[in-house]
Amino acid sequence: MPENREEGLKNSVLYLMSAGAGLVVANNYYNQPLLSLMAKDFQVSESAVSNIPLFTQLGYAFGLLFIIPLGDKFPRKKMVMIDFIFIIASLLAMALAQSLPILIISGFFVGFSCVVPQVFVPMAAQLAKPEKRGSAIGIVMSGLLIGILGSRFISGFVGEYFGWRLMYFIAAGIMLIFWLLLKLKLPELKSDFKGTYKELMQSLWGYFKSEPPVRLAAVRGGLGFAGFSAFWTTLVFLMEENFNYGSGVAGAFGVLGIAGALAASLIGKLSDRMNKNLLITIATAIMIFAWVVFEFSGYSIVGLVIGVILVDMGLQSLHITNQNIIFSRNPDARNRINTIYMVGYFIGGALGTTTGAYAWELFQWRGVASLGLFYSILILIFHFAFKNSIPEEN
Template sequence: MAAGTGLVVANNYYNQPLLGEMARSFHIAESEVSLIPMLTQIGYAVGLFLIVPLGDKFERKNLILSDFIFIIVALLAAALAPTVHVLMIASFFIGLSSVLPQLFVPMAAQLASDEKRGAAIGSVMTGMFIGILGSRTVSGFIGAHLGWRSMYFIAAGIMVLLWMLLKIKLPKLTPDFKGNYGQLLKSIIDQFKTRPRLRLAALRGALDFASFSIFWTTLVFLLESEPFNMGSEAWICNKKLDNKLSTF
């Protein structure tokens, strides 16, 4: 589940080092290509609200395996996108469907014993953060050598292999919620209304993540401009990048 969490969440971040390559491919401005990561994150937020609660109603393994179909289709649509607008739509659905890490976390907590629950959740969350950060290194290298479309084809292949592995290894857990989908969504709103600490935590998380996304999305354009003149492969050339940043 930790490996699956990292590999799935990476789908949301492959685009960031590749934005310059995408802009040149479609002959568009930085401001327009920046909509791609924005729409991906909007899709992710929508998926958190609409898809993740289904884990309390439907058997999680079947839900996870079904969602993989949408992830694979969205990744292939991005890889084959003939226009930037198709890529934007595909990016939204990549984010929408790549919310499985938020199903793995409660699943790991449910499977673990009381004394090992914290360690289990920590392992899955570690996989998530490795996927978020490692995805940029991988996509930057592949984009520089094979082109940005190759990254999405490779990601789709990874999702197929992961689907097969999870189908064999992932256990089944029977949910205990007996209400309907509308009640699930309403419960999220009710929790937000009645719990001030939850609202504060949500606001802090939103601001932290907004800062994180703004930095990594715009950094690629800085590195590709003067005086750096560095492409997507710069994301793995840490020593060279450090030297240039120090000079700057």
């Protein structure tokens, strides 16, 4: 609402959205440390069970494409409240699934419904004062990444000691509690688009064609997230095969990655002041170095620890800078712009999950590390080839 934009974004609302982003997105990632337990439960192969995170990420991409643009047409709070009901139902379906196909389908709907964080990010960008936009995005993204990484620690622990199904019952309960908090505290924002849903969706293609910076950001983000997803999908297999550790230790690596997430607010501030092309180059260089470290860390916990911190910091820096670039344009269509970017981002995640599983089966850990390095080098190639499509900004 106009008065909220004039006052700026209240800290209480900003941190509520940050916490909500983390708690909701966590639902998409609880499965990764639990894959070995699920494979044993249903007596299937590692590559077969990797379809669970694959379809969850595909569901997220579809949710971004078909749900998030509605934020430019309907009141945001009402949209979030309805979506939470579907999140809870999907999590309960995961907990009660009696076969791998049902689990995979349920995972798709978890991903499809858990797109609320991508409503909160443009909300923060809209409510914040222009000079604090990057900082606000960074705080919400910090919560989101902490949710991604913390989810692996929590689910790894719960899965190892109490079984994987309990994790999804707990998640459904958390969503119910947070639904109540959002109902009480989340502000409403009116939307400007007056056309039909068909016209809304058609406008996505128009923005995709007319906005080279958004297309480039989607490619960079997708490639970065591809490597990230390949790592987390296969880490639990590495822990079991090379170190004889279970899902609890694999999930604990998520806590290390939170160090990268905590840098998000600083990165957001930097993206308000620093040349964004340079910041993207530095972020990608950090990821490349992380994957080089991973190449030599198949039997080194210390190497894996260093690599996790670096790859999370690099990806977070890349992601926040990408979003600051795209949200500085077309303020009346931020949800649709975010949809284009995030669909590319999570298509990259699905690609990384699939190729990571096959890289593990064919070449073990060295293959996964080489794959992540390849994706990161591609980011630099695309960035240097097309970065002139981005106006120089401070």
